Amino acid sequence: SEPQAPPVLLVERLSAAIAIFRINRPEARNALNQAVRHALATAFRKAAAESDLRCIILAGNESSFAAGADIREMVDTSAVDLHLRHNERLWGAIADCPVPVIAAVNGFALGGGMELAMHADIIIAGRSAKFGQPEVRLGIMPGAGGTQRLARVVGKFVAMRLCLTGAIISAQEAQAIGLVSLLVDDDAVMPVAMETAQELARLAPIAVAQIKEIILQGADMPLGAALTLERKGLQVLFATKDKHEGMSAFLEKRQPTFLGA
Ligand code: CO8
Numbered sequence: 324s325e326p327q328a329p330p331v332l333l334v335e336r337l338s339a340a341i342a343i344f345r346i347n348r349p350e351a352r353n354a355l356n357q358a359v360r361h362a363l364a365t366a367f368r369k370a371a372a373e374s375d376l377r378c379i380i381l382a383g384n385e386s387s388f389a390a391g392a393d394i395r396e397m398v399d400t401s402a403v404d405l406h407l408r409h410n411e412r413l414w415g416a417i418a419d420c421p422v423p424v425i426a427a428v429n430g431f432a433l434g435g436g437m438e439l440a441m442h443a444d445i446i447i448a449g450r451s452a453k454f455g456q457p458e459v460r461l462g463i464m465p466g467a468g469g470t471q472r473l474a475r476v477v478g479k480f481v482a483m484r485l486c487l488t489g490a491i492i493s494a495q496e497a498q499a500i501g502l503v504s505l506l507v508d509d510d511a512v513m514p515v516a517m518e519t520a521q522e523l524a525r526l527a528p529i530a531v532a533q534i535k536e537i538i539l540q541g542a543d544m545p546l547g548a549a550l551t552l553e554r555k556g557l558q559v560l561f562a563t564k565d566k567h568e569g570m571s572a573f574l575e576k577r578q579p580t581f582l583g584a
Contacts, residue, residue, distance in 0.1 A: 332362035337517060340377040340524035342370060345384070352390035353383040355435045357408065359393075363439075364416035371420050374583075377524035377531070379420065380516045381443055382427040383436075385509070388452070391434025394461065414467050417442045421532055423523055427516035428452045429509055433491065438467040441476070444535060446502065447516050448494040449509035454502060455491035475542065477501055527565035528583040 333345040344366050346353040353359075370376050383389050417424075417439070426432075426443035432454050440446050440454075448454075456469040464470065465486060474482035477500045484490060498506045507515050523531060533556045541549035560566050564584045572579035 330362070331356070331359045332366060334366050337380075337520070338524070339375045341380065341517070341520045342366075342376060342378075343380045343382060345382045346389055347384070349384055349386075351393060351395075352387040352431060353436070354390050354393040354395075355439065356393035356396045359389075360410060360413045364413040367416045367420045370422055371416075376422050377528060378520035379422055379424045380427050380513075380520055381424055381439070382513065382516070383430065385429050387430040387436075388426070388428040388432040389436030389439055390431045391436050391457070392466075410467070414438075414442065421536065423531060423535055425516050425519055427512045428454075428494075428503075429512050434458050434465065434469070435467055438465060438469050438472070441468055441472045441502075445504045445519065447505045447507060447512055447519065448497060448503045449512045450494055450506060451509055452494040452497070452503075453491050454494070454497045455489060456486045457489035457491065459487060460489040473502075525581070527560075527563065527569060527579075527581040529563050529565060530560050533560060 329347060331346070331348055333343075333347050335343040335345070337343055344363065346355075346359055346363075348354060348356070348359060355363075367379075370379055423445070424443040426440040426446045428440055428446060428448040429452060430449075432440045432448075432452060434455070434457055437454050437456060456465050456473065458464050458466075458469065465473075470482065470486055473485065477485075481500050485492070492500075494503060494506055497503045505515060505519075537549075537553055537556045541552055544552065565579075565581045568581060569579045
C-alpha cells in the first residue's frame with residue numbers, strides 16, 4: 324500500500340491550555356497550498372470552540388515559517404478559480420480566533436506567510452528571520468492583508484516600500500518598523516513563545532479575551548467609539564470573579580488563581 328503522506332499541519336498540545344500549530348511542508352519552504360490553508364482554518368475553528376484553550380502558537384520549521392502562497396499551485400490558476408476558492412473564508416477563520424495567537428517565526432515569512440504572521444497577536448522572531456511581501460515580483464499583489472494590515476501597523480511609507488519593491492527585510496528591521504513584538508536568538512523562538520503562552524494561560528481568561536477583541540475591533544473604529552468600547556469592556560470585567568481575585572491577591576501579597584469566571 325502507498326505510504327501515508329505526512330500531515331501538512333501538525334497540531335500538538337503543550338497542555339490543556341496551549342496548542343501548537345506547525346506548518347509542515349519542508350519540501351516547499353512551508354508554502355501555503357490549499358491543503359495547508361484548509362488545515363489551518365479547520366484547526367482555528369476547532370480551537371475557537373474549546374473553552375479550556377488559552378493560547379495558540381503558530382509556527383513553521385527552523386528554515387521557514389511560510390514562504391508564501393504556493394506558486395506551483397497558482398501558476399495556472401484563473402481569476403475565476405481564485406474567486407471560487409473563497410480563501411477569505413479560510414483567512415477569516417484565523418482572524419476570528421478569540422484566543423491569543425503567537426506567531427513563532429524562524430526563517431522566511433514571505434507573502435502569504437508574512438500575512439499569516441500578521442494574523443497573529445504577538446510575533447516572536449528569530450534573529451535570522453526574513454520578512455517581505457514579494458508578490459509584486461511575481462506580477463501579482465498581496466491578497467490577505469499585506470497591503471492593509473501592514474499599512475495599518477507600519478504606516479504608508481514603509482508599507483509602500485515593502486509592497487511596491489518586494490524587498491525582503493531582516494528580523495531587526497521588521498522589529499524596528501513595529502512588525503515584530505520580540506526579537507530573540509533563533510533557537511530561543513519556540514522556548515520564548517512557549518513561556519509567553521504559559522504566561523498568558525495563567526492570566527484571567529475573560530480579561531485576555533476582552534483585550535484581544537477590543538484592540539482588534541477598536542483599530543477599525545473612530546477613536547471616540549473605540550474608547551467607549553474600551554470603557555465598556557473594562558466595566559464588564561468588574562463583573563467577574565477574577566477581577567476580585569486579581570486585586571485581592573495583590574493586596575494579600577499572593578499569586579492569584581483565576582477561574583475564567
Ligand atoms: N511556492 C511553491 N514552492 C515554493 C515556494 C512557494 N512560495 N517557496 C519555495 N518553494 C519551493 C521551491 O520551488 C523549491 O522547490 P524544488 O526543490 O522542488 O525546486 C523549494 O521550495 C526550495 O526553495 P528554494 O530552492 O527557492 O530555497 P532557497 O532557500 O534558495 O530560497 C526562498 C527560499 C527565498 C523562500 C525562495 O524559495 C522564494 O523566494 N520563494 C518564493 C517566495 C514568494 O515569492 N512568496 C510569495 C508568493 S505569492 C503570495 O504569497 C500571495 C499570493 C496571494 C494570492 C493567493 C491565492 C491562492
